[in-house]
Amino acid sequence: MKYREIRLPKLNGLTPNLEGTLLKLTEELGELCREAGKHRGMSGEATALPRDEVLANIAAELLDVAQTAVSMMYVLEESYDVNIEAALQKHVEKLIRKGYLKCE
Numbered sequence: 001m002k003y004r005e006i007r008l009p010k011l012n013g014l015t016p017n018l019e020g021t022l023l024k025l026t027e028e029l030g031e032l033c034r035e036a037g038k039h040r041g042m043s044g045e046a047t048a049l050p051r052d053e054v055l056a057n058i059a060a061e062l063l064d065v066a067q068t069a070v071s072m073m074y075v076l077e078e079s080y081d082v083n084i085e086a087a088l089q090k091h092v093e094k095l096i097r098k099g100y101l102k103c104e
């Protein structure tokens with residue numbers, strides 16, 4: 001299997017909770033949608049941003065989404081004793097079962 005490994009830090013400048021990280025996740029997802037949609041002219045509005053800038057902004061917002069998702073995983077582990085490693089294993093098994101991931 002091919003993996004993209006991205007190491008994201010555990011934030012220590014704030015104390016996130018489940019609801020806060022969930023709201024932040026939707027906020028960041030909205031920002032990602034704005035970059036991928038509006039700033040690529042998909043809303044019908046003219047866009048003045050150069051293509052490279054839009055793509056860089058999309059990557060930045062995607063990382064914001066990933067960072068917030070990782071932060072929410074820490075909250076689930078530390079505040080609710082959710083085993084994220086076990087959830088990850090089930091996730092991979094689901095991908096295989098659905099045919100999205102083929103074992104080599």
Ligand SMILES: [Mg+2]
Pocket residue numbers: 028031060061064
């Ligand atoms: Mg953002």
